[in-house]
Amino acid sequence: MSKSINQIQDEIIEEFEMFDDWMEKYEYIIDLGKELPLITEEKKTEDRLIHGCQSRVWVASEMTDTHLVFTADSDAIITKGIISLLIRVLSNQTPKDIVTSELYFIGKIGLQEHLSPTRANGLVGMINRLKSDGLKQLTP
Amino acid sequence: MSEFNVNQIRTDFPILKESVNGKPLIYFDNGATSQKPKPVIERISSYYTHENSNVHRGVHFLSDQATNAYEQARTTIAHYINAPRSQEVIFTKGTTDSINTVAFSIGETLKPGDEVLISGMEHHSNIVPWQMLCERKGTVLKVIPVTPKGTLDLDAFDALLSERTKLLSIIHISNTLGTINPVEYLIGKAHQVGAKVLLDAAQSIQHLPIDVQALDCDFLTFSGHKVFGPTGIGILYGKKEVLDPLPPYQGGGDMIDQVSFEKTTYNGLPLKFEAGTPNISGAIALGAAFNYLTSIDLRGAFKHEHTLGTYLRARMREIPGVRFIGEAPETSSTLSFLIGDVHPLDLGTLLDKQGIAVRTGHHCTQPLMKQFNIPGTVRASLAFYNTTEEIDQFIVAIERSMHMLS
Incomplete structure (x- = not known):
């Protein structure tokens, strides 16, 4: 049985509690980017590009029987780490769970500043994209 | 009017005493907006x-x-x-x-x-x-x-x-x-x-x-x-x-x-x-x-700023893989740069975490970015209340960031 969205969020919160320095946190985020399930090059199309980011971020999703699986990439390393965190939480979950999820881990690990609508790295755009991909599966 | 003294001038700008992310603020985003002196x-x-x-x-x-x-x-x-x-x-x-x-x-x-x-x-x-x-x-x-x-x-x-x-x-x-x-x-x-x-x-x-x-x-x-x-x-x-x-x-x-x-x-x-x-x-x-x-020694202030600009460019040239976007013979104390293939946003984010405010992106000059075939730059833009010590700390912060990003 795979972990629920909230179990994974709690796991991430626990991991980030180890760091008391911002630079350590970002070092870890950069490392997490290396674990990102990468989108294939041919899927890096305009419609999979998330607008509103200073860096370029592509997200693709694919349904298995019941679960939605995400892949992504970015040309910025920190953005790659952040999308990797989001995908770790939301990938391999049911579309319904993805759409209704409340992503409290972002605030808990101190990334809430990235949620401001004008923030250049477009975390809001990424979350919206993941959730709207989930929603598409629910609305035939 | 007394001769320009940067430490004296800094006391006129209350915001320069702020801390950001637990670090003393180094404000190098003066091209976007300047800080305000007390009289204003x-x-x-x-x-x-x-x-x-x-x-x-x-x-x-x-x-x-x-x-x-x-x-x-x-x-x-x-x-x-x-x-x-x-x-x-x-x-x-x-x-x-x-x-x-x-x-x-x-x-x-x-x-x-x-x-x-x-x-x-x-x-x-x-x-x-x-x-x-x-x-x-x-x-x-x-x-x-x-x-x-x-x-x-x-x-x-x-x-x-x-x-x-x-x-x-x-x-x-x-x-x-x-x-x-x-x-x-x-x-x-x-x-x-x-x-x-x-x-x-x-x-x-x-x-x-x-x-x-x-x-x-x-x-x-x-x-x-x-x-x-x-x-x-x-x-x-x-x-x-x-x-x-x-x-x-x-x-x-x-x-x-x-x-x-x-x-x-x-x-x-x-x-x-x-x-x-x-x-x-x-x-x-x-x-x-x-x-x-x-009311201040403005000639001295401009001279100080020119010295800072020259010092910034000289120190930045020491960074391996650095590329200046804009190498005109006559420049202000504003410097746009890229380092290796590091994304400007990554560098800007890590500098922010070290208390340093720079601008990243296209700086509202997209045609220029297109000409240089780059998505954006990191821009450090100085004012007369900045110091050479801040530039030294900026270089250290860049080196630390580059260590993490490469």
Whole structure:
């Protein structure tokens, strides 16, 4: 049985509690980017590009029987780490769970500043994209 | 006036004592906006505490006071830029508003086929208003190319000038490249073909002495907030003989002489271009910013800033893989750069976590980014309250960030 969205969020919160320095946190985020399930090059199309980011971020999703699986990439390393965190939480979950999820881990690990609508790295755009991909599966 | 002492000057800017992410703030984003000295901050407060009233229509004491302070600010600014008459200094919302005012008003006098000349290093605010004018009036936009070093191609400029050129609208110092353009040459040449010249001084008013009579520009535009004043206030200077025949930009209160449903006549300068209740506190506080500048050893301040700019470039050259975007012989203390293939956003984020404010991205100069074939840059832009110690810390922070990113 795979972990629920909230179990994974709690796991991430626990991991980030180890760091008391911002630079350590970002070092870890950069490392997490290396674990990102990468989108294939041919899927890096305009419609999979998330607008509103200073860096370029592509997200693709694919349904298995019941679960939605995400892949992504970015040309910025920190953005790659952040999308990797989001995908770790939301990938391999049911579309319904993805759409209704409340992503409290972002605030808990101190990334809430990235949620401001004008923030250049477009975390809001990424979350919206993941959730709207989930929603598409629910609305035939 | 005492000799310029950066540590003394820093005490005038309260925000410089702030901490960011647990680190002392190093503010290297002065190209975006400057910090405010105490006299400016206090002037806003004292205006609202003691003088607040509407201007230009008062029979009462407070309105007189507010009007006097507002007009005094105009005079202060006129003196600072050496405008012959204070009525040639118009309060606007900022550089963008100033350029749009000129684009609209002079635009009404242009015919299809008339040409407006700008350059490839303009800020979007000195591109889009002219494109809108061209759509409205059938005028033609011409662009002076930028060389790989980040300077204007002056041969191309000479070739682009003709009797069709009605206006040259040009940036004095590039907000992205730091290039100081040879504006005396450009203005002289443009005048030879009878073109008017708008000089966008948004990035030069805070770095160089500006004398509109020596420059002989027809218009000069800048924003208050980049020259230690508040946001939402800016200046359009225009020669009286050039502004007088132009139609007003916006209609409303203050800009009229007589209003009737049959025929409305307009006020004279400067109010003709100041429709509606202006940003009174902003104008007065901008006056305070210029009073502040004339109260310090400004020559020493500019010299210090020049030294900082040179030091920044020298220290940055030590960074392996660094590439400067803009290597003009004459530059301001603004430096755009990239390091290896590191994304500007990554570097900007990590610098922020170390207490350092820089700008990343295209800096509202997308055509320039396209020319250099880059998505953006990291830009450090200094002011006279910055220090060489801050530059040293900046270099250390870059080295630490690069260690993490590569």
